[in-house]
Amino acid sequence: MIKMKTTTSIFTKLGLGILIAGGLAACNKTKTTDNTKPAVPVKAEIVFINQDSLTAKYDYVKDMGKRLDDKGKAAQNDVGGRRQSLQREVADYQKNANTLSADQRATTEQRLQREGQELQTYEQNTSAQFQNDQNGETQKLYDKIYEFTKQYAKEKGYKMVLTFKSGNPTLLYADGSLDVTNDVIKRLNDAYAKEKK
Numbered sequence: 001m002i003k004m005k006t007t008t009s010i011f012t013k014l015g016l017g018i019l020i021a022g023g024l025a026a027c028n029k030t031k032t033t034d035n036t037k038p039a040v041p042v043k044a045e046i047v048f049i050n051q052d053s054l055t056a057k058y059d060y061v062k063d064m065g066k067r068l069d070d071k072g073k074a075a076q077n078d079v080g081g082r083r084q085s086l087q088r089e090v091a092d093y094q095k096n097a098n099t100l101s102a103d104q105r106a107t108t109e110q111r112l113q114r115e116g117q118e119l120q121t122y123e124q125n126t127s128a129q130f131q132n133d134q135n136g137e138t139q140k141l142y143d144k145i146y147e148f149t150k151q152y153a154k155e156k157g158y159k160m161v162l163t164f165k166s167g168n169p170t171l172l173y174a175d176g177s178l179d180v181t182n183d184v185i186k187r188l189n190d191a192y193a194k195e196k197k
Helices: 002-028 051-057 059-099 102-156 181-196
Strands: 046-050 160-164
Touching: 046 051, 046 181, 051 059, 051 160, 051 181, 059 102, 059 181, 102 160, 102 181
Parallel strands: 046 160
Antiparallel strands: none
8 A cells, every 4th residue: 555655656746747847848938930030049057967977087086085095994904903902912811811810810801801992992983083084075075066066157157056866866857968067077177186286
């Protein structure tokens, strides 16, 4: 029953979308008579950028990915080194536990337990710091693209710039003539190359 409601809902939304698109097309249709010249094609006011291409081809995204990858590997190596060091200490203790007095064993076990808890806390803090770095980089990227797109739209006379991503159901179809992705990527890369100098 739920599946049928979902299917009905999808068909209803599609039908509504088709009706709206048809209505808009009818309203925007230019009437020509024998006494008038054919209408000049109207310049697009709404364009889109393919987000998949932008992510794959924008040099800033590539550099950002490398920075984050390097930070992630460094953090992983640091935590891994600390973990191995603690594991060696535990192995040494287990090997020599029979030769230690009861007080020495208790003291060593408490120290190793405390170091294990400190390592766990350090690992969590390192992971949280990396997540913060990742979020900060993502926000910088968004701000950079937003500011560029705002200027780009103003320069080109666009009223709206959408993003398209494969599998994103918010944009089912757009005519290829509205795709400004390559121009945007070229300009972003040119601006970023100047910025890096």
